[in-house]
Amino acid sequence: xxxxxxxxxxxxxxxxxxxxxxxxxxxxxxxxxxxxxxxxxxxxxxxxxxxxxxxxxxxxxxxxxxxxxxxxxxxxxxxxxxxxxxxxxxxxxxxxxxxxxxxxxxxxxxxxxxxxxxxxxxxxxxxxxxxxxxxxxxxxxxxxxxxxxxxxxxxxxxxxxxxxxxxxxxxxxxxxxxxxxxxxxxxxxxxxxxxxxxxxxxxxxxxxxxxxxxxxxxxxxxxxxxxxxxxxxxxxxxxxxxxxxxxxxxxxxxxxxxxxxxxxxxxxxxxxxxxxxxxxxx
Amino acid sequence: xxxxxxxxxxxxxxxxxxxxxxxxxxxxxxxxxxxxxxxxxxxxxxxxxxxxxxxxxxxxxxxxxxxxxxxxxxxxxxxxxxxxxxxxxxxxxxxxxxxxxxxxxxxxxxxxxxxxxxxxxxxxxxxxxxxxxxxxxxxxxxxxxxxxxxxxxxxxxxxxxxxxxxxxxxxxxxxxxxxxxxxxxxxxxxxxxxxxxxxxxxxxxxxxxxxxxxxxxxxxxxxxxxxxxxxxxxxxxxxxxxxxxxxxxxxxxxxxxxxxxxxxxxxxxxxxxxxxxxxxxxxxxxxxxxxxxxxxxxxxxxxxxxxxxxxxxxxxxxxxxxxxxxxxxxxxxxxxxxxxxxxxxxx
Numbered sequence: 001x002x003x004x005x006x007x008x009x010x011x012x013x014x015x016x017x018x019x020x021x022x023x024x025x026x027x028x029x030x031x032x033x034x035x036x037x038x039x040x041x042x043x044x045x046x047x048x049x050x051x052x053x054x055x056x057x058x059x060x061x062x063x064x065x066x067x068x069x070x071x072x073x074x075x076x077x078x079x080x081x082x083x084x085x086x087x088x089x090x091x092x093x094x095x096x097x098x099x100x101x102x103x104x105x106x107x108x109x110x111x112x113x114x115x116x117x118x119x120x121x122x123x124x125x126x127x128x129x130x131x132x133x134x135x136x137x138x139x140x141x142x143x144x145x146x147x148x149x150x151x152x153x154x155x156x157x158x159x160x161x162x163x164x165x166x167x168x169x170x171x172x173x174x175x176x177x178x179x180x181x182x183x184x185x186x187x188x189x190x191x192x193x194x195x196x197x198x199x200x201x202x203x204x205x206x207x208x209x210x211x212x213x214x215x216x217x218x219x220x221x222x223x224x225x226x227x228x229x230x231x232x233x234x235x236x237x238x239x240x241x242x243x244x245x246x247x248x249x250x251x252x253x254x255x256x257x258x259x260x261x262x263x264x265x266x267x268x269x270x271x272x273x274x275x276x277x278x279x280x281x282x
Numbered sequence: 283x284x285x286x287x288x289x290x291x292x293x294x295x296x297x298x299x300x301x302x303x304x305x306x307x308x309x310x311x312x313x314x315x316x317x318x319x320x321x322x323x324x325x326x327x328x329x330x331x332x333x334x335x336x337x338x339x340x341x342x343x344x345x346x347x348x349x350x351x352x353x354x355x356x357x358x359x360x361x362x363x364x365x366x367x368x369x370x371x372x373x374x375x376x377x378x379x380x381x382x383x384x385x386x387x388x389x390x391x392x393x394x395x396x397x398x399x400x401x402x403x404x405x406x407x408x409x410x411x412x413x414x415x416x417x418x419x420x421x422x423x424x425x426x427x428x429x430x431x432x433x434x435x436x437x438x439x440x441x442x443x444x445x446x447x448x449x450x451x452x453x454x455x456x457x458x459x460x461x462x463x464x465x466x467x468x469x470x471x472x473x474x475x476x477x478x479x480x481x482x483x484x485x486x487x488x489x490x491x492x493x494x495x496x497x498x499x500x501x502x503x504x505x506x507x508x509x510x511x512x513x514x515x516x517x518x519x520x521x522x523x524x525x526x527x528x529x530x531x532x533x534x535x536x537x538x539x540x541x542x543x544x545x546x547x548x549x550x551x552x553x554x555x556x557x558x559x560x561x562x563x564x565x566x567x568x569x570x571x572x573x574x575x576x577x578x579x580x581x582x583x584x585x586x587x588x589x590x591x592x593x594x595x596x597x598x599x600x601x602x603x604x605x606x607x608x609x610x611x612x613x614x615x616x617x618x619x620x621x622x623x624x625x626x627x628x629x
Contacts, residue, residue, distance in 0.1 A: 036611045037374055056619070060626050078401040121502050141441060143502070144488045226488025227447045230626040241345035242449065 030250035038244025050252035057252075058237065064232040065263075068214040071153040072161075075210045076203065078154070079161035083202075084195075085102050085270030086162075089167035101162050109156065116152055117143060120224075152220040157213055161206035168202025169195070204271055208264050215260060232256060303470050310335045314347065314358040316537065319410075321570035328557055329385045334550060342492075351376050351542050358580070359551040362537045366450075366607045369400040371540070373609070377406040378541040384552035387559035390579040394598075399606050404605065408555060411573040412536035414596060414604050415451055416507035416527040418516060420501055431459035432506060435478075440485045444497055444506030447489035449621035450607055452479065454533050455507055464533050464605050467613040476620040483624065498523060509535070509612045511573045514593035518572075523595045527600040534574075534604035 030048055033041040052055065086097035104112060119125045122139040130136045142148055172195065182191040218233040227234075232252065239249030298433035309610030317340040325336050338356070341347045344367040350356050352374065363371055371377050375621045382388055388408060419428050424439065434443055445452050454464030456475035466472055472584075487503050495502045495512050507518070539555045541548055547580035557563060568575035574594045581589065589592060610617065623629065 037370065039374070056623055056626070056628050059628050060622070063626070121500060123500055123502070141487075222490075223493075224449075226486075227484065228488065228625060229491060230622055235622060238618065238622075241349075243614060244345070245615065245618070274385065 025035065025249045026253055029246050030254050031248045034245055034247055040246060043073065045247070048247040049255070051248055052251060052255055060230050060235060060260075061232050061255075063229070064215055067150070067153070067231070070213050071150065071157065072207050072210045074150070074154050074163040075158050076207060079158055079206065080203075084169055085167035087166050090180045098163075101166075103157050104159060110223075113152060113220060115137045116148070116155070116224055118275055120148060143224065144228065146225070146229065147259070149221050149225040149229070153214050153217065154226040155219070156220065160209040160213060163200040164205035164209070165199060168199035172198040197263075200271055201279045207267065211264070212260060215256070249257060287626070288555060289570040309383055309547060310336045310337050311547055311548060312358045312552055313338045313360045313554075314356070315360075315362040316340060317342075319347070319362065319537070319571065321567045324563055324567045324570070327563070330411065331557070332550075348376075354544075356542065357546065358542055359545040359547040360542050360554060361542055362410055363407070363540055365398065365400045365534075365536045365538070366609060368538055369609050370542060372401060372406055376490050376543050378543055378545060378548055379405050379553055380408065380541065380555075384471060384549060385556045387556045387561070390561060390564075390577045392576050392578045394601055395539055395576045398536070399608060401538075403426065407538040408559075409576045410538045410539055410558075411568070411571075412534060412576060413510040413512075413574060414527050414600065415446070415455065415507055415509055415526055415535070416513070416531045417505060418513040418525045419505040420498070420520070420522050420525055421524055422501070422522045423504040428505070428524070428526055429529050431455060431530055433528075434507075435482055435485070437485070439505050442487055442502075444487055444494055444503035444505035444508075445482075445483065445489050446488060446494065446507050446509075449489045449617045450610075452489075452507065453617055454607060456530075457484060458480075458530050458532060458605075461530065463543065467610050469613075469616065472613070472616060472620065479624055483627065489625065495519075510593050510596060514572060514591055515591060521525055527596065529603070529604060529608045531603040531605060533607055534601070535607070540560045558610075 029040065031044055031046070033045045033047065035041050035045055052061075069282075082101075084092055086101075087099065115123075120126070120142040121139065122143070124143075126142065127136075127139040131139065168220045176194045177190055178200075180194055181187075185193070215231075216233050218231055218237055221227065221229060221231050221234060233256075236249050236256070238246045239252065288601065311334055313336060315338065319336070319340075319620070325338070327569070328334070341350070344364050347363055348359060348367060348370065351358070351361065351371070352566055367375070382404075388404070391409060395412060397403055398407075398409070401407045417428055417431070417433065417443070423442070426438075428432065453472065453475055456478045457464050457466050457471060459478065460471070460475055462471045463469070466475075474515065488497065490497060492605075494503075494506065494508060495516050498506065498508065498516045501520070508525065510525060510527075517523040517525065539551075539558075541551050545551060558567065559577060561579040562575060563585055564575055564577040564580035569584060569588055570576075571596070574596070575584070
């Protein structure tokens, strides 16, 4: 452990004031009760946690995890080849590739999501184009479907996956690839045994970033999904606002954070142990 | 050493706050309201007439407003809660009683909006604008006669029905359709209403409150639950839109003037309310924002176009079929749970 220095003080104060204390407050609220008007009642209760185990909320949580896992996998499958291509291209293409991946961040996220509405709606660009081409005669209902939600999620979070993987591929030791090819390994074999294990950290970072961001997202389900499917984050939001049930909202937030941490921990462990096994085996 | 640095930092923060908050010597009226809720010129005229400054902040929903006012020290002098939120705020002792001596123009308010159920005797609030949640539909696609909530369940509109994203509004609508009160606290009635909504769900294109206007204008949805003021806005953009207050009755709502407890400039806020209720000012303001004007004396100053708009000026007959939403107390948790069930398609 390094000793704490004065220079760490602002960060420590920042973390304590704006992370630790708020989390403690949320934990505290989750064990309270509410009165008829939604005011907090200061008596200890586990009711909010018990409510979560209602099949209704458990089911919504499972749906949320499922959507997040699918989004993460699709992002990974799309991003790895792209990051691989960019990292192995000429410096000029690398620069442009990274700029193009990050350009969407320059535009407000809400505006980008509404842009999808303009594209996908029944009188939108895509439908008009397909009708003009004569491929369809009636507009297809693309917006306000589960597919639109998945598309919006993947679109939003692909950059979160590309960037860490790009960094990992960029930094790997390429002499190993030369060695592998000298020793007669095919390109595919070299990729499986050298590139993939060496870029594991990038994959892990990307997956965690995408997974956590997706589980916390409620704007995409509202705008592109027509607010028809409830995600856990939508429920949390409504507990703090419309339903005025802060203890339940707080309990859901805590459960959400804890289970996400456990899942991420298990995921890391699985990746690490496979990595170690692979190293020891060869 | 450490402590000194921290004190210095605190001093700077406090100093900056003092400098930033003390910019103007004119009295400031701090308004906290919905976005675009006033005509800008009308506000400027008030500033010039009384040599004051208006500071206008906005919120997106009543719950944000409640959270901010409840936290205290918000510094606002005038807020615009909706009807049920006035009731909630009165119960929580968050509003100042209005001094009607400072608001003689209160007499101009239409009788329909005097003495509302959420604030008997208008002790704490005065109506600013109001509307009714009815059915808006597009005549291009909807050829049948629409006069009942049942029409939303018509299978010909499958996948084209829009509903507000609000549990009280939508469950209240289903309760009305069944002939009950929109604020029922009877578990059996509420369950029955949500049962009806579950049958409607396959027809629903989307739940939306903020952007339902765009969805109707762009003809994504053909029929849906829409506020009368929004319907007027939609119809101005898309002439195929019609609006009715269904025969079973509907929910009426209002936004109001109210003054939060402990407001620094209470008298100025009352002066502002009185100014806004002046017939000429009123006409100018509502003409610009396009909502309905509760000011009876203002009608003669309104344009013909405004007066003839039946979505802005609902008839007595239509208004007589309406009911305010009232606070349902702990039953709100049941509404919330059933709403979650409905939207997630689970039992």
